[in-house]
Amino acid sequence: MAEQNLQISGKVSNEKIDNTALVEAINAMRKEFSADAQNKVINNALRSTFLIPAIIEKNQELVADENNHVQFKDKQEAKFMLVNKAVRDENGNQTGTISFFPVFTDAEELKKMETEQSYRPFAMKFSDIAFLTESTPNVEGFVVNPFTREHNLPFTKPMLESIKQTLINFKKSKDAAMVAAAEAEAQEAAEGEKPDITVSSSDEQ
Template identity: 30%
Template structure:
């Protein structure tokens, strides 16, 4: 259970919804769905601990002990359906109920999908029901979850097949053009992490046949950061039918990837690839 008192704004998600509302096309819908599947939402709950409430850990999470009862607030509609609610920020939640004592949790798409699957009386979930009022019906949620799991499984299998082994010939080629659709969402993630000093993107060719992107982060190894970067990159990679390997600058592969190269992002200089395009 996350600390729901931390600021939550979701500007990228709100922009994706606004863009779709202004121009509802397959492209804007797909961008909105991809953003939704990697966003964090506030959900109002009522938590009943069997004993004293646990303390928050150093990561801002509250462990949920056994026998803890969590009840989720549901939104009823005029056609007698019930939905879980998902708020992009506190302002949206306060449109529903402005109660300083309101308990909340932070949930992701996978957790909403699991809740809907376990509660057959619930028809889906709705984002900002008193603002954007964007519904995701049960069947749509199940389909999106199935697609996401299939893609993750296929990516894992491809990664296993393309694992670099001792003796493999590895060639790193510098990109002449950076794809904006990949750079922008990745830089959003990097800018939110103060441990990232620089980031590089190259083309990696293994044994003259296997092509993939190689992203090198000048940062400590952090699985959570890696996951967020891959999630941000996934829509473009899926569309371009490309894989991407991710490593840190301190690794042997990372050292090879940054040698003689310019970063596309720097904490000190910002999004360098955009500056290069302006030049």
């Protein structure tokens, strides 16, 4: 178990987390893989809030008040923990390690993490963990429930980038559809506002 050296300030959350639907979706995908099963996992993950362990450190910083008087104040920072996975060649020899953020679907899964370090869990949404991962050069991704074989699930940086591009394209398509619908509605309204006038020639009078 390692610490990652990027420090991020944050607030520890004790909110109730329920990721039952995600765990069930992962289990179903592992039993029978399909594109629909994978999409269900991703859609559930996008709506999920996870527990991510961090070591809380108290540092002091200089703070100036409105009269420019300087004093030390305590500042809490979180160092998010990492799990390391061995990289092996085709002969089974270890050639290095890669690091992931461990994230957990619930408190019971979090208890499976064995470490002597004192940590506290942060509650973070999928999008926040994805941003943290993208912002950390020495991390390959994050893994959901890394210590449970049945429903552990890695999200690598390439996967996160693919998900992000899919969401961006979906939003663009949705926005374009809304603009087209608004233009069509405006056109219909404009046509409905035309005065009811008929033109006749003088010969008809």
